[in-house]
Ligand code: SAH
């Protein structure tokens with residue numbers, strides 16, 4: 001590897017790649033673990049702080065692999081305690097991340113891309129278009145920012161911020177690997193959920209991952225024509241193929257899949273929609289998470305009524321499908337699902 005010519009930021013490397021990089025610098029094997037600890041446990045922002053590294057190595061790394069840390073451009077605090085951060089990365093890119101406290105937990109909803117290319121019509125991020133993928137460290141840094149601002153350990157993670165995780169698969173899974181690892185943040189795999197709009201090859205690869213992460217799939221309709229209208233860019237990955245992919249995921253991992261279903265009045269909340277969902281869930285080890293649509297600026301869509309939402313839950317459960325209704329936190333600061341779009345207060 002011609003390391004010196006790359007000038008690749010150090011936080012773009014996976015744990016495995018850091019090991020190879022330090023090996024190429026003829027460093028002992030424990031050095032890679034130390035580097036991960038400095039970067040992601042102690043969260044240092046300069047090589048000078050890595051006091052147990054030889055000076056020459058620090059210099060070599062600084063010359064060849066810039067070390068960047070995000071800054072907090074803006075922070076908003078919801079009446080329910082949720083905090084939304086607008087982070088700025090070294091190239092000026094902005095991204096939002098959300099910290100959601102509850103009695104025993106601190107959950108981070110992290111972003112995986114700047115913007116999103118999928119263009120789902122009800123989602124504020126989708127309306128922004130896509131700028132770039134986030135790197136491994138840019139993803140992990142979101143967790144560190146929340147942890148340090150709250151002054152307590154993050155316990156849970158959901159990949160439900162800006163972007164489509166499976167369009168940035170390698171960086172996202174490499175970030176989870178460090179977040180999960182004892183030498184990184186040590187957050188249990190079972191406390192980590194990734195949400196995808198249904199990128200099939202991502203689901204396939206994710207089924208090979210050994211760690212017990214949870215997979216959530218944004219279904220939003222089990223009727224192809226409706227789904228194509230509200231999630232136009234996943235139309236090439238149809239519901240029947242998604243079904244087969246999920247069957248195989250469940251068989252391989254023995255893990256339950258969560259379906260996210262955002263209820264939009266008059267669009268995907270009719271009797272035929274419910275019947276289609278019941279039919280789709282048949283034979284799949286799944287759990288349904290109903291979400292009442294959150295407001296986005298200038299949106300043409302409205303949430304389904306509370307009555308409809310509760311009726312859906314009742315019917316689904318009567319058919320043996322475990323169902324929850326997501327209580328959206330932070331909606332007064334536009335920090336809830338689908339509301340993230342880099343706005344300042
Ligand atoms: N791109 C991924 C993850 C980010 S979106 C995905 O789509 O799954 C996280 C969740 O918020 C998804 O289920 C998404 O469909 C949902 N969502 C988007 N806009 C929303 C809105 N306005 N109200 C409620 N949920 C929304």
Ligand code: SF4
Nearest residue numbers: 116118120123126197
């Ligand atoms: Fe992207 Fe998810 Fe929003 Fe769709 S819902 S535009 S996939 S972030």
